[in-house]
Amino acid sequence: MPTVPVGYLVTTTVVAWCTLFALAPPRPRRSSPSNLSFLFGYLLNELPFVAFYWLLASTLLAFSQGDVDSPGGWAAFGVAVLATVGLVVVAWRGLRAGPAVDHALSEGLGAGWRTAIDTGMAARLRRRLPFARILFAPFPVRRHDVERVANISYGDAGKRNLLDVYRHRSHPSGGPALVYLHGGAFRSGRKSREARPLIYRLASQGWVCVSANYRLGPAVRFPDHLVDAKKVIAWVREHGQAYGADPAVVFVAGSSAGGHLAAMAALTPNDPAFQPGFERADTSVTAAICLYGYYGGLDTNQRSPSSPQARVRTDAPPFFVAHGDQDTVVLVEDARRFVQRLGSISSNPVVYAELPGAQHAFDLFHSLRFEAVVDGIEAFAAWVRSRRRAQQA
Numbered sequence: 001m002p003t004v005p006v007g008y009l010v011t012t013t014v015v016a017w018c019t020l021f022a023l024a025p026p027r028p029r030r031s032s033p034s035n036l037s038f039l040f041g042y043l044l045n046e047l048p049f050v051a052f053y054w055l056l057a058s059t060l061l062a063f064s065q066g067d068v069d070s071p072g073g074w075a076a077f078g079v080a081v082l083a084t085v086g087l088v089v090v091a092w093r094g095l096r097a098g099p100a101v102d103h104a105l106s107e108g109l110g111a112g113w114r115t116a117i118d119t120g121m122a123a124r125l126r127r128r129l130p131f132a133r134i135l136f137a138p139f140p141v142r143r144h145d146v147e148r149v150a151n152i153s154y155g156d157a158g159k160r161n162l163l164d165v166y167r168h169r170s171h172p173s174g175g176p177a178l179v180y181l182h183g184g185a186f187r188s189g190r191k192s193r194e195a196r197p198l199i200y201r202l203a204s205q206g207w208v209c210v211s212a213n214y215r216l217g218p219a220v221r222f223p224d225h226l227v228d229a230k231k232v233i234a235w236v237r238e239h240g241q242a243y244g245a246d247p248a249v250v251f252v253a254g255s256s257a258g259g260h261l262a263a264m265a266a267l268t269p270n271d272p273a274f275q276p277g278f279e280r281a282d283t284s285v286t287a288a289i290c291l292y293g294y295y296g297g298l299d300t301n302q303r304s305p306s307s308p309q310a311r312v313r314t315d316a317p318p319f320f321v322a323h324g325d326q327d328t329v330v331l332v333e334d335a336r337r338f339v340q341r342l343g344s345i346s347s348n349p350v351v352y353a354e355l356p357g358a359q360h361a362f363d364l365f366h367s368l369r370f371e372a373v374v375d376g377i378e379a380f381a382a383w384v385r386s387r388r389r390a391q392q393a
Contacts (some may be wrong), residue, residue: 005067009076011058018044019086033185037328042359046367048090093357094368101353101376108351121382138365141196146203154235163212166203175206177245183256187217194255195363208245222298222306229261234281252285259293263308287318287384294330295338316346320380324358
């Protein structure tokens with residue numbers, strides 16, 4: 001008698017379930033550190049091809065073993081077909097990130113922004129996505145031409161005050177610096193998790209990238225996280241040149257909670273309230289890059305506002321902000337409010353890329369979406385650096 005192919009049915013059901021959460025995640029009423037919509041959908045949302053390969057392999061195996069010769073088997077196959085259609089839609093939405101980023105750059109920098117980029121920098125900008133890597137090698141992030149100098153101390157808080165330096169193996173000098181701050185709702189996370197495709201990409205282009213741990217709750221609270229972020233910036237100013245960085249060109253970036261810290265650091269340059277013991281250090285930045293950041297307050301009793309929205313200023317540096325319109329951890333409305341307020345007050349450009357179909361944590365892999373964002377960040381940075389050179393000439 002024909003039997004139900006339990007293994008095949010489980011595989012197709014899991015893929016279909018996660019595909020459903022990637023396509024239409026139930027939205028909470030407000031931002032929250034974690035929820036089932038995020039947990040079930042965020043991986044497949046960036047890796048639809050990997051899910052399809054798994055689905056295809058399971059389907060071929062089921063047919064080869066005759067497991068589909070039953071009503072249950074055909075039902076499982078039907079679920080696989082529906083899941084495949086959903087995966088096509090997920091991939092299509094990932095492809096739409098490129099046009100969304102291009103539109104954001106034109107809106108934020110002006111229609112002729114490409115012509116303002118220095119010729120040498122423009123020649124290095126990537127012109128098309130690395131489809132082979134996206135399709136067949138989305139997980140490996142390391143590059144042979146980049147070395148990592150790990151676990152350098154920048155403070156007295158043990159492993160929470162360690163940073164990694166990423167630089168080209170040829171050790172060029174005078175490269176721009178990127179300070180990156182990880183996510184984790186200010187309670188978890190580490191310096192070697194998010195945005196590594198971005199870090200390795202920039203380092204391969206001659207940047208000096210610094211990814212840092214910082215103190216976490218509940219052991220500490222605001223402004224201790226921000227103090228650590230500023231310590232990292234001060235460290236780059238003092239020691240970056242030894243690793244090939246130009247200490248005068250420092251970008252700050254972060255994901256989720258790190259995006260909050262990057263925004264706060266950019267909006268509170270040289271504020272002695274957040275620089276205890278290093279008040280004279282220069283913690284200003286050239287520009288800020290925020291990926292699916294949180295821009296609200298941290299619910300503390302401190303008198304000093306802990307929200308980037310409350311810190312917006314006319315002399316804020318240029319900002320690049322990217323957020324998913326399907327983010328269920330930090331709702332997109334939060335990013336829209338911050339960008340709208342920042343753009344209405346700041347005298348410098350604000351680039352806001354709202355990514356179709358993107359969830360939280362879209363920067364973990366070489367995906368269609370994040371590769372387009374990386375290209376946009378590199379173009380944004382080239383524009384900022386070119387304008388800076390023109391102003392200094």
